[in-house]
Amino acid sequence: MRTEHASLQEGRISRSEEPLNLEMPFENVDQFITPTKSFYVRTHFPIPNIDKDKWRLSVEGEVERPLEIEYDEFLKLQRRKIPVTLECAGNNRSFLEPKVKGVQWGLGAVGTAEWTGIPLSILLERAGVKPNAREVILEGADEGELDDAKAPRGKVRFARSVPLAKARADVLLAFQMNNVDLPPEHGFPLRAIVPGWYAMASIKWLTRVIAIGRPFTGYYQTLDYAFWRNGELMPLSEMQTKAQIARPVNGETVLANSNVRVFGAAWTCDEIGRVEVSTDAGSTWEDAQLLGESKPHAWRLWQYNWHTPTRGRATLIARGTSSRGSTQPTERDSNRGTYMINHLLPVNVTIE
Structure with missing residues (x-):
């Protein structure tokens, strides 16, 4: 195991090393806020090594005024702090019978943290979303090749979309977790927090926000993190009770x-x-x-x-x-x- 991964594993259950997936022992829950060192870690590709001084966030697509924002400029915007529970959409997978593919999470791919960030609505308003926009794609810097015949060839970046109404309502672009800067495994320098949705939507290592006028058809939107409804694969969204x-x-x-x-x-x-x-x-x-x-x-x-x-x-x-x-x-x-x-x-x- 890589040295940095070994230090992260302390106190958590390792479900895979590459990509890194760590689970919180659910029996350790004893307070409303989950300590960052205990919070589960879900990755699909290697953790990007991002220099915040070189990082930029772009807001593009169906907007009147495309934006590119540096980290220090981003921190000057009006911020808010909210507690939000994130749960991996595959939490409890190890209890399914017969056994299925995927990370074999037990009970602990879930946690609650205080997230500090900038409402996405502020950036969308500044960029001027066009009337034909329907969804907003959130794209991270994490990327890799997929072992799936249905996947695109070459490297794929992890990306999901949310309806424009959801993006405007309560999506937060967070730079702090539990009052300190995001650690690399949780998305430094910036991640999305999509309250009430499974955590695949809360994109880490965020680099692009793209307004689009049609349904997003990315791999992690239509082929993975999807379920069958009325004979059609539908993207996962809201967490179930x-x-x-x-x-x-x-x-x-x-x-x-x-x-x-x-x-x-x-x-x-x-x-x-x-x-x-x-x-x-x-x-x-x-x-x-x-x-x-x-x-x-x-x-x-x-x-x-x-x-x-x-x-x-x-x-x-x-x-x-x-x-x-x-x-x-x-x-x-x-x-x-x-x-x-x-x-x-x-x-x-x-x-x-």
């Missing part, structure tokens, strides 16, 4: 006739409205206590006080419901392929 148990962990032994704290986190594309817990494999459900303040696009920690019975075995399950009323499904939707995995996951414990 999910609650996960951090503790106890699967296979743990807990004390009989005692109070055990069942603890975890829940998230969705907007806000969590309710979390329920079952201690009998889904036969009955009780409400968990939601902790802290509800914030848009950020997870909600929760807890449930479980008075354990006498010795035996128990299956714990958490179930989330969004403020919109979307409840976590019991079964897996096969049309989602290897993505958007939010069906109920049991945690089996022994009581002694």
Whole structure:
């Protein structure tokens, strides 16, 4: 393992070295903000080595006044700071049966950080988006060749698009994570944060913003990070509602006739409205206590006080419901392929 990768791996689970993919042990979740050193890392290609003094961000395409902005100039723009939960669209993939291709994430390809940056709307307004624009492409500096017969030949850059309305509403161009400059593995010098969407849209190492008047047909928009709907492959977008148990962990032994704290986190594309817990494999459900303040696009920690019975075995399950009323499904939707995995996951414990 490369020396720099070895230092990054500390405290995280290595899912692959090249490209670098590191998972946070979900049982370590204990606070609203995930420490940067614990936050999962997802890359598709080698991490670009970018000199911020030479870096430029271009705003181009269907705009009246194309822009090219230097790093120091960018920092002078009006900034904001927001907490946002990012989840890899393939989180929980290792629980799928039969096994599928892709990074074998467990529970921990998710985290919440405070992101400081400039609203994309400021740059779009300055550039003057033309009336015919429909989408905005976000393109990173990371690139590589793809082992896929359907992919374009040669090097491909990682890029995704969002609807123009979403780009104007709340997309943030972040230069800080948890109050310090972005580390290289999280997109230095600049990354997009697309609140409420799976993290493939939150492009790292951002170099280009392109307004277009037609649907984007890039590889990571139409062939990968897509799911089947009505016989057509559709790009992934909003995160699905999910609650996960951090503790106890699967296979743990807990004390009989005692109070055990069942603890975890829940998230969705907007806000969590309710979390329920079952201690009998889904036969009955009780409400968990939601902790802290509800914030848009950020997870909600929760807890449930479980008075354990006498010795035996128990299956714990958490179930989330969004403020919109979307409840976590019991079964897996096969049309989602290897993505958007939010069906109920049991945690089996022994009581002694």
